[in-house]
Amino acid sequence: MTTTATIAQALARAQAAGLARIDAQMLLLHVLGRATSDRAWLLTHDGDAMAGDALARWQALCARRAAGEPVAYLTGRKEFYGLALQVDARVLDPRPDTETLVEWALELIAPCPAPRVADLGTGSGAIALALQHQRPDARVLAVDASAGALAVARANAQRLKLGVQCVQGDWLAGLAGPFDAIVSNPPYIPAQDPHLAALTHEPLSALASGADGLQDIRTIVAQAPALLAPGGWLLLEHGWDQADAVQALLRAAGFSQVQSRMDLAGIARCSGGSMPVGLSPTVK
Ligand code: GLN
Secondary structure: OOOOOEHHHHHHHHHHOOOOHHHHHHHHHHHOOOOOOOHHHHHHOOOOEOOHHHHHHHHHHHHHHHOOOOHHHHHOEEEEOOEEEEOOOOOOOOOHHHHHHHHHHHHHHOOOOOOEEEEEOOOOOHHHHHHHHHOOOOEEEEEEOOHHHHHHHHHHHHHOOOOOEEEEOOOOOOOOOOEEEEEEOOOOEOOOOHHHHHHOOOOHHHOEOOOOOOHHHHHHHHHHHHHEEEEEEEEEEOOOOOHHHHHHHHHHOOOEEEEEEEOOOOOEEEEEEEOOOOOOOOOO
16 A cells, blocks of 8 residues: 555556546545535645545545445535435435436426425435425425435435425325325336346345336335325336336326436436326315
């Protein structure tokens, strides 16, 4: 292990060892106590010598990153939809893909005063908090089966001063509607998918869902109609190849206007539908 290096040398060595430059930079800013927006500072100070203890701490973090730990767990922070969330291994590392779901939900609730929204499997609270931040008038319920996840979501809500209500629960079971929108990024990876091997640091319960990955989505689609207001929407994130299957489940459950939205990579990543007015069991 090297005991002296300039910032430029340290970054070059981490990259040579196989780390993504952005990951090495994020971990370095964390160790130096600087904001993640300070990457330009690293460039203008690339000739600065790093203090030995900072260098050693950074090398240890780089080794953990190389072994697969998400940068967000190593720094304890993740930006999501403009919010600085605190995250740890009790929750899924929020992905930028999920911002697609937030954007879609915001469009749908835009005409609705004081919309009632439920975020199922909230994890860090990312979706619920982003919606509450953009729509202070909304009444947002954040639900998770995991007590550990809810503790993370509650702490984020408190720190960000966002009035999201956090409740422990099994998807929609026992909740009182009606909701104008129900949104979820549930687990959706097939239990035997080799892709899971690269995600062992994240909670399996937030990732895998039965043999075809659709077990939890089936439950949510079955529960949602009874709790949606007439014209209310259910929006679900899902895997890259699941849009057709999720659309079929939504249609079979009586949803109308069933459609999908693409993520930043152009993959159909979310599907949703609305409860036809007049067919919903709840009257607004
Ligand atoms: N999109 C994540 C992945 O495939 C999984 C998130 C999820 O299961 N909800 O890495």
